[in-house]
Protein backbone atom coordinates (compact mmCIF):
# COMPACT_ATOMS: atom_id res chain seq x y z
CA UNK A 1 0.00 0.00 0.00
CA UNK A 2 2.67 2.50 1.04
CA UNK A 3 4.78 1.40 -1.90
CA UNK A 4 1.96 2.09 -4.35
CA UNK A 5 1.28 5.39 -2.64
CA UNK A 6 4.91 6.46 -2.97
CA UNK A 7 4.96 5.44 -6.61
CA UNK A 8 1.88 7.56 -7.19
CA UNK A 9 3.47 10.49 -5.41
CA UNK A 10 6.62 10.15 -7.48
CA UNK A 11 4.63 9.85 -10.69
CA UNK A 12 2.53 12.92 -9.98
CA UNK A 13 5.55 15.05 -9.09
CA UNK A 14 7.27 13.88 -12.26
CA UNK A 15 4.20 14.82 -14.27
CA UNK A 16 4.07 18.23 -12.61
CA UNK A 17 7.76 18.79 -13.40
CA UNK A 18 7.28 17.76 -17.03
CA UNK A 19 4.31 20.10 -17.37
CA UNK A 20 6.34 22.94 -15.85
CA UNK A 21 9.19 22.30 -18.27
CA UNK A 22 6.79 22.16 -21.21
CA UNK A 23 5.43 25.60 -20.26
CA UNK A 24 8.89 27.17 -20.17
CA UNK A 25 10.50 25.29 -23.03
CA UNK A 26 11.58 27.58 -25.83
CA UNK A 27 10.94 26.36 -29.36
CA UNK A 28 13.51 26.72 -32.11
CA UNK A 29 12.37 26.40 -35.70
CA UNK A 30 14.65 26.63 -38.71
CA UNK A 31 13.68 26.75 -42.38
CA UNK A 32 15.44 27.22 -45.66
CA UNK A 33 13.75 29.57 -48.12
CA UNK A 34 16.75 29.54 -50.48
CA UNK A 35 16.86 25.81 -51.16
CA UNK A 36 17.28 26.20 -54.90
CA UNK A 37 20.28 28.57 -54.66
CA UNK A 38 23.91 27.37 -54.31
CA UNK A 39 24.04 28.61 -50.70
CA UNK A 40 20.70 27.02 -49.84
CA UNK A 41 21.88 23.70 -51.24
CA UNK A 42 25.17 23.98 -49.38
CA UNK A 43 23.21 24.71 -46.17
CA UNK A 44 21.14 21.53 -46.63
CA UNK A 45 24.24 19.43 -47.34
CA UNK A 46 26.69 20.84 -44.79
CA UNK A 47 24.60 22.27 -41.93
CA UNK A 48 20.91 21.38 -42.07
CA UNK A 49 17.68 22.26 -40.28
CA UNK A 50 18.08 19.84 -37.39
CA UNK A 51 21.64 20.95 -36.58
CA UNK A 52 20.58 24.61 -36.70
CA UNK A 53 17.70 24.06 -34.28
CA UNK A 54 19.94 22.10 -31.90
CA UNK A 55 22.62 24.81 -32.12
CA UNK A 56 20.11 27.56 -31.31
CA UNK A 57 18.99 25.58 -28.26
CA UNK A 58 22.52 25.02 -26.95
CA UNK A 59 23.52 28.60 -27.79
CA UNK A 60 20.57 29.86 -25.75
CA UNK A 61 21.58 27.72 -22.75
CA UNK A 62 25.11 29.10 -23.07
CA UNK A 63 23.84 32.69 -23.28
CA UNK A 64 21.61 32.38 -20.19
CA UNK A 65 24.60 30.95 -18.35
CA UNK A 66 26.88 33.78 -19.55
CA UNK A 67 24.26 36.32 -18.48
CA UNK A 68 23.81 34.58 -15.11
CA UNK A 69 20.09 34.28 -15.84
CA UNK A 70 19.31 31.34 -13.58
CA UNK A 71 15.70 32.33 -13.00
CA UNK A 72 13.11 32.76 -15.75
CA UNK A 73 12.25 36.21 -14.40
CA UNK A 74 15.74 37.40 -15.44
CA UNK A 75 15.30 36.29 -19.04
CA UNK A 76 13.52 37.89 -21.92
CA UNK A 77 10.12 36.34 -22.40
CA UNK A 78 10.57 34.52 -25.70
CA UNK A 79 8.72 31.31 -26.57
CA UNK A 80 9.67 30.77 -30.18
CA UNK A 81 12.82 31.59 -32.15
CA UNK A 82 12.50 31.30 -35.92
CA UNK A 83 15.56 30.99 -38.10
CA UNK A 84 15.52 31.39 -41.89
CA UNK A 85 18.15 30.83 -44.52
CA UNK A 86 17.33 33.46 -47.14
CA UNK A 87 18.68 34.54 -50.50
CA UNK A 88 19.87 37.93 -49.23
CA UNK A 89 22.89 40.22 -48.90
CA UNK A 90 25.09 40.48 -45.79
CA UNK A 91 25.82 37.76 -43.24
CA UNK A 92 22.90 37.49 -40.83
CA UNK A 93 20.59 39.54 -38.63
CA UNK A 94 18.10 39.17 -35.80
CA UNK A 95 14.93 41.22 -35.47
CA UNK A 96 12.43 42.12 -32.77
CA UNK A 97 10.07 39.34 -33.93
CA UNK A 98 12.63 36.86 -32.60
CA UNK A 99 13.62 35.91 -36.12
CA UNK A 100 17.15 35.16 -37.24
CA UNK A 101 17.91 35.51 -40.94
CA UNK A 102 21.05 33.93 -42.37
CA UNK A 103 22.34 34.78 -45.83
CA UNK A 104 22.52 31.87 -48.27
CA UNK A 105 24.86 33.99 -50.42
CA UNK A 106 27.24 34.31 -47.49
CA UNK A 107 27.17 30.53 -47.02
CA UNK A 108 27.90 30.03 -50.73
CA UNK A 109 30.80 32.49 -50.71
CA UNK A 110 32.45 31.36 -47.48
CA UNK A 111 35.84 29.72 -47.92
CA UNK A 112 36.67 27.55 -44.95
CA UNK A 113 34.67 25.38 -42.59
CA UNK A 114 31.19 26.76 -43.27
CA UNK A 115 29.48 24.70 -40.56
CA UNK A 116 31.75 26.12 -37.82
CA UNK A 117 31.36 29.63 -39.23
CA UNK A 118 27.55 29.46 -39.26
CA UNK A 119 27.58 27.96 -35.76
CA UNK A 120 29.49 31.05 -34.60
CA UNK A 121 27.09 33.31 -36.49
CA UNK A 122 24.17 31.60 -34.74
CA UNK A 123 25.75 32.19 -31.30
CA UNK A 124 26.05 35.88 -32.18
CA UNK A 125 22.49 36.19 -33.49
CA UNK A 126 20.98 34.12 -30.67
CA UNK A 127 22.62 36.57 -28.25
CA UNK A 128 20.63 39.35 -29.92
CA UNK A 129 17.46 37.40 -29.19
CA UNK A 130 18.22 37.15 -25.45
CA UNK A 131 20.25 40.24 -24.53
CA UNK A 132 18.87 43.60 -23.31
CA UNK A 133 19.41 46.52 -25.67
CA UNK A 134 19.81 49.45 -23.27
CA UNK A 135 16.86 51.02 -25.12
CA UNK A 136 19.31 52.04 -27.84
CA UNK A 137 20.67 54.86 -25.67
CA UNK A 138 24.11 56.36 -26.31
CA UNK A 139 26.63 53.73 -27.37
CA UNK A 140 24.26 50.86 -26.52
CA UNK A 141 24.17 49.55 -30.13
CA UNK A 142 27.98 49.18 -30.09
CA UNK A 143 27.89 47.39 -26.73
CA UNK A 144 25.07 45.15 -27.96
CA UNK A 145 27.18 44.03 -30.95
CA UNK A 146 30.25 43.67 -28.73
CA UNK A 147 28.39 41.43 -26.27
CA UNK A 148 27.12 39.24 -29.15
CA UNK A 149 30.70 38.75 -30.35
CA UNK A 150 31.87 38.25 -26.75
CA UNK A 151 29.45 35.33 -26.42
CA UNK A 152 30.69 33.92 -29.72
CA UNK A 153 34.28 34.28 -28.45
CA UNK A 154 33.57 32.58 -25.13
CA UNK A 155 31.74 29.75 -26.89
CA UNK A 156 34.96 29.09 -28.83
CA UNK A 157 33.77 30.28 -32.24
CA UNK A 158 35.90 33.39 -32.82
CA UNK A 159 36.86 33.27 -36.51
CA UNK A 160 40.48 33.71 -37.58
CA UNK A 161 39.80 37.02 -39.36
CA UNK A 162 38.93 38.74 -36.05
CA UNK A 163 41.30 41.22 -34.44
CA UNK A 164 43.66 39.57 -31.95
CA UNK A 165 43.75 40.35 -28.19
CA UNK A 166 44.78 43.96 -27.63
CA UNK A 167 43.95 44.95 -31.20
CA UNK A 168 42.01 48.01 -32.39
CA UNK A 169 42.17 51.79 -31.95
CA UNK A 170 38.92 52.47 -30.06
CA UNK A 171 36.88 50.24 -27.75
CA UNK A 172 33.78 50.72 -29.90
CA UNK A 173 35.55 50.54 -33.27
CA UNK A 174 34.10 47.21 -34.35
CA UNK A 175 32.24 44.36 -32.63
CA UNK A 176 35.25 42.02 -32.46
CA UNK A 177 37.39 44.80 -30.91
CA UNK A 178 34.66 45.46 -28.34
CA UNK A 179 34.34 41.72 -27.64
CA UNK A 180 38.05 41.39 -26.82
CA UNK A 181 37.83 44.52 -24.66
CA UNK A 182 34.81 43.14 -22.77
CA UNK A 183 36.81 39.95 -22.23
CA UNK A 184 39.53 42.10 -20.62
CA UNK A 185 36.89 43.83 -18.45
CA UNK A 186 35.64 40.38 -17.38
CA UNK A 187 39.15 39.53 -16.23
CA UNK A 188 38.90 42.46 -13.79
CA UNK A 189 35.49 41.45 -12.43
CA UNK A 190 34.00 38.01 -12.83
CA UNK A 191 30.52 38.15 -14.32
CA UNK A 192 31.09 41.64 -15.71
CA UNK A 193 29.17 40.99 -18.92
CA UNK A 194 26.27 39.43 -17.00
CA UNK A 195 26.02 42.55 -14.84
CA UNK A 196 26.42 44.88 -17.82
CA UNK A 197 23.64 43.09 -19.67
CA UNK A 198 21.38 43.21 -16.60
CA UNK A 199 21.92 46.97 -16.31
CA UNK A 200 20.99 47.37 -19.98
CA UNK A 201 17.45 46.16 -19.35
CA UNK A 202 16.10 49.69 -18.99
CA UNK A 203 18.82 52.09 -20.18
CA UNK A 204 22.43 52.50 -21.23
CA UNK A 205 25.22 54.87 -20.27
CA UNK A 206 29.02 54.52 -20.57
CA UNK A 207 29.06 55.29 -16.84
CA UNK A 208 28.03 51.61 -16.39
CA UNK A 209 31.76 50.84 -16.76
CA UNK A 210 32.49 53.19 -13.84
CA UNK A 211 29.69 51.62 -11.79
CA UNK A 212 31.09 48.11 -12.28
CA UNK A 213 34.86 48.66 -12.54
CA UNK A 214 35.49 52.03 -10.94
CA UNK A 215 37.09 53.49 -14.08
CA UNK A 216 35.80 55.24 -17.17
CA UNK A 217 35.58 53.24 -20.37
CA UNK A 218 38.39 55.37 -21.83
CA UNK A 219 40.66 54.68 -18.85
CA UNK A 220 39.90 50.96 -19.12
CA UNK A 221 40.71 51.06 -22.82
CA UNK A 222 44.08 52.72 -22.08
CA UNK A 223 44.84 50.11 -19.41
CA UNK A 224 43.91 47.35 -21.86
CA UNK A 225 46.10 48.77 -24.64
CA UNK A 226 49.02 49.16 -22.21
CA UNK A 227 48.80 45.44 -21.50
CA UNK A 228 49.58 44.65 -25.14
CA UNK A 229 52.44 46.94 -26.16
Ligand SMILES: *[C@@H]1O[C@H](CO)[C@@H](O)[C@H](O)[C@H]1NC(C)=O
Pocket residue numbers: 137138139204205206207
Ligand atom coordinates in the same frame (compact mmCIF):
# COMPACT_ATOMS: atom_id res chain seq x y z
C1 LIG B 1 25.16 59.43 -18.97
O1 LIG B 1 25.21 59.93 -17.67
C2 LIG B 1 25.79 61.22 -17.59
C3 LIG B 1 26.01 61.53 -16.11
O2 LIG B 1 24.89 61.22 -15.35
C4 LIG B 1 24.90 62.21 -18.32
O3 LIG B 1 25.46 63.51 -18.26
C5 LIG B 1 24.77 61.76 -19.77
O4 LIG B 1 23.87 62.59 -20.45
C6 LIG B 1 24.30 60.32 -19.87
N1 LIG B 1 24.37 59.88 -21.23
C7 LIG B 1 23.38 59.27 -21.83
C8 LIG B 1 23.65 58.81 -23.24
O5 LIG B 1 22.32 59.06 -21.31
